[in-house]
Amino acid sequence: AQTVTQSQPEMSVQEAETVTLSCTYDTSESDYYLFWYKQPPSRQMILVIRQEAYKQQNATENRFSVNFQKAAKSFSLKISDSQLGDAAMYFCAYRREPLQGGSEKLVFGKGTKLTVNP
Amino acid sequence: DAMVIQNPRYQVTQFGKPVTLSCSQTLNHNVMYWYQQKSSQAPKLLFHYYDKDFNNEADTPDNFQSRRPNTSFCFLDIRSPGLGDAAMYLCATSREWADGYTFGSGTRLTVV
Numbered sequence: 594a595q596t597v598t599q600s601q602p603e604m605s606v607q608e609a610e611t612v613t614l615s616c617t618y619d620t621s622e623s624d625y626y627l628f629w630y631k632q633p634p635s636r637q638m639i640l641v642i643r644q645e646a647y648k649q650q651n652a653t654e655n656r657f658s659v660n661f662q663k664a665a666k667s668f669s670l671k672i673s674d675s676q677l678g679d680a681a682m683y684f685c686a687y688r689r690e691p692l693q694g695g696s697e698k699l700v701f702g703k704g705t706k707l708t709v710n711p
Numbered sequence: 712d713a714m715v716i717q718n719p720r721y722q723v724t725q726f727g728k729p730v731t732l733s734c735s736q737t738l739n740h741n742v743m744y745w746y747q748q749k750s751s752q753a754p755k756l757l758f759h760y761y762d763k764d765f766n767n768e769a770d771t772p773d774n775f776q777s778r779r780p781n782t783s784f785c786f787l788d789i790r791s792p793g794l795g796d797a798a799m800y801l802c803a804t805s806r807e808w809a810d811g812y813t814f815g816s817g818t819r820l821t822v823v
Contacts (some may be wrong), residue, residue, distance in 0.1 A: 628811050638754075638801065638814040684753065691807065698744070699803075699812060701753040 595620045597687050599702035606675045607710050613660075614670045614705045616685030622646075624690035627661065627668045628699070633681040641683070644668065672707075680709045714738070717802050717815035724792050724822055732787040732818045734802030743785040744812065745777060746801040754801055760785060761807065789820075797822045 596619045606612035618627070629641040644652045644661050651659050656673045672679055685702040715736045724730040734743065742761050746754035758767045760779045774796070776788040789796055799819050803812035 626811075630811075630814075637816045640811040643811055688811075698756050698759065699754075703753045704751070706751075 595622070595687055595689065595700050597685050597700050597702035599685050599705050601705045602703070603706045603708070605708040605710060606672070608675055608677060610675055611671060611673045612675055612707065614672075614683055614685075614707065616668045616670070616702055618666050618668065618685070618687050620666070620687065620689065622689045626688045626690070627659075628686040628688070629657070629659070629668075629670045630684045630686060630701075631679075631681045632684065632704075633678075638684070642670065675709050677709050677711060680707055682706050715802055715804055715813050715815040717800075717818050719818060720816060722818055722820050724789075724820065726793065726822055727791045730789050730792055730820070732789075732800050732802075732820070734785045734787070734815055735783050736804045736813075737783070738804055738813060739782060740804035740813070741782075741807045742805045743779060744803040744805075745775075745785070745787050746803065748799040748801055748817070750798075757787070792820070792822045794822050796820065 598617045625646045627644045630638050631641045632638040642652050642654045642657050644659055651661050658671045660669045682704045684704045686699045688699050689697050691697040718733050744759040745757045747757055748754040756768050757771045757775055758777050774790050778786045799817045801817045802815040805812045
């Protein structure tokens with residue numbers, strides 16, 4: 594079974610600084626997707642960034658970027674120029690390539706709580 | 712805007728009293744999921760619908776049931792809530808071939 598591990602239960606960063614959240618996963622599949630989701634307190638979980646396993650290039654979305662190391666099964670999230678609004682729980686998630694006409698569930702890590710200090 | 716809507720946002724129910732949580736979507740996504748998220752834990756998948764096909768996770772208690780009368784709506788029924796069922800319940804949708812999910816805002820269930 595696929596597993597996702599986030600080894601940092603909590604992280605903190607100073608406003609405007611850069612922080613990296615770690616994620617490792619275990620799978621025997623070759624085709625899959627990786628995600629980072631953000632869940633602010635009492636608010637909706639939203640997708641931050643996604644990475645297709647077949648793509649070597651690391652995904653980037655504005656201040657958010659990933660370091661995808663397929664061989665090491667590592668998928669870290671870097672947040673640059675951290676803002677107060679970045680404070681949230683961040684979940685790393687894995688989803689294998691669905692079979693045609695099918696769907697596959699997201700497997701989540703336990704999350705990392707990010708605090709942004711002014 | 713296309714979205715996933717969960718009602719109510721907060722639900723208080725009595726121990727053992729059946730409760731229903733609802734989810735609706737305007738995205739026309741094939742797949743709808745119900746996750747249970749307890750405090751400081753990862754969301755745990757309870758079940759999902761692929762169109763009308765119901766898929767139950769092996770470790771989902773029988774106390775939890777679901778209905779999907781049409782593409783837009785999906786319900787989570789808890790037949791006899793226990794104190795351990797207090798949690799945030801997240802509804803999510805996806806297209807069959809697509810990548811991430813679209814989540815609703817969740818329903819926080821309190822059992823008294």
